Amino acid sequence: MVNSLPHPTTSTGRDGLAALLARPAKAVVALDFDGTLAEIVPDPEQARAHPDAVAALTALAPEVGSIAVVTGRPAGVAVRYGGFAGVPGLERLVVLGHYGAERWDAVTGTVQAAAPHPGVASVRAELPGFLDRAGAWPGVWIEEKGRAVAVHTRRALDPERAFEALKGPLGELATHHGLVLEPGRMVLELRPPGMDKGVALAGYVREVGAGSVLYAGDDLGDLPAFAAVEKLRADGTPGLLVCSGSTEVPELAERADLAVRGPAGVVAFLAELARAVREEA
Structure with a gap:
């Protein structure tokens, strides 16, 4: 060695x-x-x-x-x-x-x-209003990734609290559109399964x-x-x-x-x- x-x-x-x-x-x-x-x-x-x-x-x-x-x-x-x-x-x-x-x-x-998976386009259109209804956490923002969409909480006043609060609702949204939710470091990504x-x-x-x-x-x-x-x-x-x-x-x-x-x-x-x-x- x-x-x-x-x-x-x-x-x-x-x-x-x-x-x-x-x-x-x-x-x-x-x-x-x-x-x-x-x-x-x-x-x-x-x-x-x-x-x-x-x-x-x-x-x-x-x-x-x-x-x-x-x-x-x-x-x-x-x-x-x-x-x-x-x-x-x-x-x-x-x-x-x-x-x-x-x-x-x-x-x-x-x-x-x-x-591309059709669910991504559906989520992309629905996500801004969905986040508003979920509480419009200041500093939370959406990243367009082409074949996926990500929601970042790193810029929020309380990144971890925003992350935990959004994880469940975004998981339900992903499932509704045939996608999966992938948690990361203060980011929640909605993307196709498999x-x-x-x-x-x-x-x-x-x-x-x-x-x-x-x-x-x-x-x-x-x-x-x-x-x-x-x-x-x-x-x-x-x-x-x-x-x-x-x-x-x-x-x-x-x-x-x-x-x-x-x-x-x-x-x-x-x-x-x-x-x-x-x-x-």
Whole structure:
């Protein structure tokens, strides 16, 4: 094991890292975007990848089988905010947007997408009036995500109280329109069923025939991806789970093999991983 790399705290995590280092060409490195490659900010439209993220990804990408960004954002938005397009060394990068409903491949520079769920358009039209009737919490706002709609409470005077007060009513609204409610860090997302990061990640791992998988995330929406890696490990594919440290989401930290200090920690880990793979070669 290369000493400069952080050591996973679990035996399964150590096995996952060892497998990646032993056969990097068969490894998938999958990463959430917001909170993992980019800091969480009050306005999601202002989120951008950590300044060193592209350099770290560019150093790692030629050493491993594949790098995938798995996000609830539209794929094209993640590409723009990440600065991933047209970067030498990232020709094989894949962005699985909208929890896998959209896919951007760097090799073609195009987005492929499934047909939108009709319930999203219905919720989009109904949601402003619905929130007014629910109490019009000052500071609560709606984010249009194309194939999903999100309600943010982070700017409210009491973000946690607003979050808890709206979770039940928004869950009923989602169900009425055939959608599901996905809670996050002071955000409630209404989106189609059958879309989550676990489904997207497991499908991609099967597609490329990965021999090992690393997944890094920070939020409740990353729990399905953690579960997918745990299932892969149970079936014989080594995996490493990394938490982009957050006191807001202890559920993720408790299941991680390794915790790092936010996007800066993730980026530093990826850079060290690239060095370690080169040294092992």
